[in-house]
Amino acid sequence: MTALTYTVTDGATMLRRNLKHAQRYPVLTLMVAGIPIVLLLLFVFVFGSTLGAGLGGISGGRAEYVEFLTPGILVLAIASAAQGTAITVAMDMNEGIIARFRTMSIARASVLTGHVVGAVVQTMIGLVPVVAVALLVGFRPDADVVEWLAAVGLLLLTSVALSWLSVAMGLAAKSVESASNLPMPLILLPFLGSGFVPTESMPAGLRWFAEYQPFTPIIDTLRGLLTGSAIGSSAVLAVAWCAALTLVGYFWGIARYDRRPAR
Numbered sequence: 001m002t003a004l005t006y007t008v009t010d011g012a013t014m015l016r017r018n019l020k021h022a023q024r025y026p027v028l029t030l031m032v033a034g035i036p037i038v039l040l041l042l043f044v045f046v047f048g049s050t051l052g053a054g055l056g057g058i059s060g061g062r063a064e065y066v067e068f069l070t071p072g073i074l075v076l077a078i079a080s081a082a083q084g085t086a087i088t089v090a091m092d093m094n095e096g097i098i099a100r101f102r103t104m105s106i107a108r109a110s111v112l113t114g115h116v117v118g119a120v121v122q123t124m125i126g127l128v129p130v131v132a133v134a135l136l137v138g139f140r141p142d143a144d145v146v147e148w149l150a151a152v153g154l155l156l157l158t159s160v161a162l163s164w165l166s167v168a169m170g171l172a173a174k175s176v177e178s179a180s181n182l183p184m185p186l187i188l189l190p191f192l193g194s195g196f197v198p199t200e201s202m203p204a205g206l207r208w209f210a211e212y213q214p215f216t217p218i219i220d221t222l223r224g225l226l227t228g229s230a231i232g233s234s235a236v237l238a239v240a241w242c243a244a245l246t247l248v249g250y251f252w253g254i255a256r257y258d259r260r261p262a263r
Helices: 003-024 027-051 062-095 097-103 108-136 145-172 176-181 184-188 204-212 215-227 234-259
Strands: none
Touching: 027 062, 027 108, 062 108, 062 145, 062 176, 062 184, 062 215, 108 145, 108 234, 145 184, 145 215, 145 234, 204 215, 215 234
């Protein structure tokens, strides 16, 4: 067997381990959808009529706002899942299981890959109830089969990128408690982008940040695919940001895994 074959086999073993943990604690998967669904209902039924009445060029009311909001909520759900992933990795680091893995003939990348793929599977499952609730409250996507596949692919790329980042954060954290705090900026970024209101409605400084942060092109591309709005260069930027964040998370994670002694 080649080194690549060993890595894939070990990665599959680590993935089964993480999926069994998710199956044993299904509440973690439900939490991926819980907060985004609450925010979806809050913004649609409390603020939707006002925000949809013309803020930033959106014409109409609550029905139009749910069309604008849903792509941002989906990205927020992926970002929210990062916190649980970081906590899980930090628990492995602090409870000694990583020390045991290091004494075994296991490819070092497979341990982290198992966490990443497990987190992606868990996150994509968690997005299903978010989409279902969005449809129930009035979301009516205007996407064909190809556009739906492209949207799912973009959500998958985003989940992979943020999962690698959250794994690296879990390895960098000195405790489980600190691991729960490190991914918080990822949860805030959709609010400081085009997820909830158009960037055109923001003050100049905040608008500049919103337009050039990673989540805005991802949300704009997803919105364009699902609702038929203009995408422009957002798709290229979205894929580029996903690739860059994945590489940062991967190399940061590998470096922390090699350097940090397990307790």
